[in-house]
Amino acid sequence: xxxxxxxxxxxxxxxxxxxxxxxxxxxxxxxxxxxxxxxxxxxxxxxxxxxxxxxxxxxxxxxxxxxxxxxxxxxxxxxxxxxxxxxxxxxxxxx
Amino acid sequence: xxxxxxxxxxxxxxxxxxxxxxxxxxxxxxxxxxxxxxxxxxxxxxxxxxxxxxxxxxxxxxxxxxxxxxxxxxxxxxxxxxxxxxxxxxxxxxxxxxxxxxxxxxxxxxxxxxxxxxxxxxxxxxxxxxxxxxxxxxxxxxxxxxxxxxxxxxxxxxxxxxxxxxxxxxxxxxxxxxxxxxxxxxxxxxxxxxxxxxxxxxxxxxxxxxxxxxxxxxxxxxxxxxxxxxxxxxxxx
Numbered sequence: 001x002x003x004x005x006x007x008x009x010x011x012x013x014x015x016x017x018x019x020x021x022x023x024x025x026x027x028x029x030x031x032x033x034x035x036x037x038x039x040x041x042x043x044x045x046x047x048x049x050x051x052x053x054x055x056x057x058x059x060x061x062x063x064x065x066x067x068x069x070x071x072x073x074x075x076x077x078x079x080x081x082x083x084x085x086x087x088x089x090x091x092x093x094x095x
Numbered sequence: 096x097x098x099x100x101x102x103x104x105x106x107x108x109x110x111x112x113x114x115x116x117x118x119x120x121x122x123x124x125x126x127x128x129x130x131x132x133x134x135x136x137x138x139x140x141x142x143x144x145x146x147x148x149x150x151x152x153x154x155x156x157x158x159x160x161x162x163x164x165x166x167x168x169x170x171x172x173x174x175x176x177x178x179x180x181x182x183x184x185x186x187x188x189x190x191x192x193x194x195x196x197x198x199x200x201x202x203x204x205x206x207x208x209x210x211x212x213x214x215x216x217x218x219x220x221x222x223x224x225x226x227x228x229x230x231x232x233x234x235x236x237x238x239x240x241x242x243x244x245x246x247x248x249x250x251x252x253x254x255x256x257x258x259x260x261x262x263x264x265x266x267x268x269x270x271x272x273x274x275x276x277x278x279x280x281x282x283x284x285x286x287x288x289x290x291x292x293x294x295x296x297x298x299x300x301x302x303x304x305x306x307x308x309x310x311x312x313x314x315x316x317x318x319x320x321x322x323x324x325x326x327x328x329x330x331x332x
Contacts, residue, residue, distance in 0.1 A: 013243070016199050065160060068153055068189065070196040071243065 001046045001054035002079040007067045008039035042066060051078045096320055099127040099137040101183070103147035103158045108180065111300040112143050119303050120316045129161040139176040139319060140167065142183025144236065144298060154197060154239045155185030164190050176220060176319065177292045181237055184284070184294035193285055193294045194252065195244035197237075201277025205238040209308075210275055210297060212283050213263035216256045219290040224318040230267045231260075231311040233297040235275060240296040242278040242285075252285055260284035260295055 009015050015037045022036035048054040058076045067074040100112045109126060116124040127140065129147075134140060147158035158164060164186060167177055171192065179187040187193040200206060214222060214229045225231070244252065252258050260283040262274045274281045276296070284295030299312030 013198075014201075016201055016203055020203055065156060066152070068156070068196055070188075070245065071198065 001048050001051065001081055003044050003046060003054055003058050004077040004079055005042040005044070005058055005062060005066060006039060006075040006077070007042065007062070007072050008074075009037060009071055010073050013071055051080070054078055096122050096138045097136055098122055098124040098139050098141060099134060100124060100141045100143060101129060101163055102126050102143075103129040103145070103161065105146040105149055106143055106182070107145035108143035108182075108298065108300055109145070111298075112141050112180075115300045115303040115313075115316065116141075119313065120320060122320070127163060129158065129163045132162040132166045134166060134170050134175065137170075137175065139178065140170065142177065142179035142186050143300070144181030144183060147182055147186060150182075150239075153189065155182060155187075155189040158182075158186045159189035159191075167192060171287070171289075171291055175291070178221065178315070178319075179292075179294045180298055180300065181235075181240075181296055184296055185239065187292060187294045192292050193287055194248045195242055195279075195282075195285070197239050197296070198241040198243050199239050200237070200241055200275070202275075205236075206240070206275045207236040208234065208275060210235050210283070211263050211265050211267075211273065212260040212297060213267045213269070215258045215261055216286070218256060219259060219286050219293065219318075221286070221290075221293040221315050221318050222259055224314050224321055228267060230263060230265060231302075231314065232265075232309050233299060233302040233312055235297050237276070237296055240276040240278065242280075242282040242296075244279060249280060252282075253280070255288060257285050257288065257290075258282055259286050259293060260297070 018037040025033050046054045046057055055076050055078055062074040098116045100109050102109045113124050116122050185197045188196050212231045214225045214227055217225050217227050261281040262283050263269050264273045269281050286293050299315045302309045302312035
């Protein structure tokens with residue numbers, strides 16, 4: 001099962017990176033840009049047959065490592081039993 | 096007092112700590128590899144600065160799940176002391192041994208400079224050789240040292256005297272210019288409720304000999320040693 005986890009700074013937490021990138025884009029002429037925040041995308045394959053089972057595993061991972069609850073919220077998206085879009089192929093295991 | 100200095104892939108201040116402990120305060124010390132989980136015989140574990148596991152995911156996040164750090168709660172519960180400096184502070188927060196988190200510096204710059212710290216609590220084993228209001232001078236060297244905690248946690252830290260050091264001017268005043276990273280409430284160091292785990296962004300091990308420009312960091316080691324040697328009564332050495 002392929003999943004995507006989005007980790008974002010909680011609302012109200014100042015995103016200094018996002019502010020700096022926003023300022024740079026405005027400097028490039030994107031003067032209509034009024035807000036920008038940076039987060040993380042984590043894509044993974046899990047050997048779990050059911051979508052709900054895979055979601056529960058990924059949420060457990062978020063609680064234990066992938067997100068820091070003081071700063072960050074997370075969202076788990078189940079993409080199904082397919083390769084992660086953009087990866088070109090099923091992700092390989094780290095050796 | 097037996098010290099253990101933790102070494103993760105990417106730790107950089109381990110040799111500095113070992114040097115100060117062995118050669119300056121003359122105490123037994125050994126390195127503790129991050130895969131070790133047997134801390135018997137140690138009184139104090141140091142988590143030094145650096146970039147453990149490359150700071151991948153978040154600073155200190157992967158190190159906080161290493162076998163060594165996973166046994167630290169038990170070590171602390173049995174009376175062990177833990178001092179985390181710089182990356183070590185980040186690891187302790189990620190591991191939940193200290194509240195809050197260290198974020199990207201507000202200025203976005205990596206700050207490598209000398210700072211002044213006002214001692215906010217002399218009630219811990221790490222600071223008993225100091226007096227409250229005293230100003231220490233030490234270096235910092237970090238890109239992610241902005242302390243953050245939710246309002247309830249901050250109030251608990253303030254009320255419980257868990258804030259040990261604040262960034263201040265050379266005269267001990269809290270001013271925005273004296274805060275190098277935008278830390279909440281100018282926090283530079285905190286302890287756990289029991290006062291047995293200290294996390295601080297500055298580097299006491301890099302300010303422990305006059306040849307390096309100052310020895311204020313040594314006062315933390317003197318505090319620790321006074322605690323054990325005199326069994327509760329600190330005697331100035």
